[in-house]
Amino acid sequence: TPVAAAFTAIVTGAGSVRGIGRATAHALAADGYHIAVLDLDKDAAEHAAEEVARAHGVQASGIAADVTDPDAVEAAMATVEAALPPVGVLVNNAGITSPTRFLDVSAEEWDRIFDVNVRGSFLVTRRVAPGMAERGFGRIIHLSSVSAERGGGVFGGVAYSAAKAALLGFSRALARELGPSGVTVNSVAPGLIDTDITAGKLDPVRKADMVEDIPMRRAGSVTDVADVIAFLARPASGYLTGVTYDINGGSHIH
């Protein structure tokens, strides 16, 4: 069986200090993976890498990259491949949301939400999948959302819900294609997680109402999500592919 310490895990969007990506980078490093952080924000990416390397004694690099730009993805991957062990894990975590109601969504906004969430995941996955298949080991994990399953209702509107649902189809179809090469492809669907993605735009009263409706009576934490991603990323988790794990405190049981 492959060992985590022989591989690098890429986490996109792990710059955000209170974000799911940052917690995921820590969880993967705790399991022994070396870490590459790709984020729009160069300083944040570098800071995340230093923090993870210091905390877990793994190698880590933080690289500025816009995941929607194929040239930027190529340049970032060249840096990853020169600096770190081969890529064994990809967590497509970089994402943006918007609460806009359907009749107010412009074509530009629709494209922006799809660009980061869907095209970004496609571009990075396309770049790393051949190497994983060649080496016969890979774990690809997508950040979908409960919004994809129940049609919005947390913060994101139609564009976000549609983009996160697109990731489920992408993930499942890719799982079929890459399975024979030893590469698993899975998704997580978090509910309300306490991060900065809503940029202070989630009304506290609405948030309290939402928490009332969650059987576990709290918003999720980033470690609630990171722990499940780390589980899916383990070398030993090789018989789970094409699945979606809900992490929503019971708010959507189906």
Ligand code: NAD
């Ligand atoms: P966050 O806003 O804290 O972090 C997102 C990160 O992505 C930021 O560091 C940002 O710089 C980076 N990013 C944005 N656009 C990028 C681009 N084009 N290229 C590279 N990096 C880019 O968000 P979060 O709450 O930690 O969310 C992480 C993921 O989890 C997202 O995909 C989000 O949709 C998903 N998710 C979040 C929740 C929630 O409640 N927080 C629920 C379900 C799903």
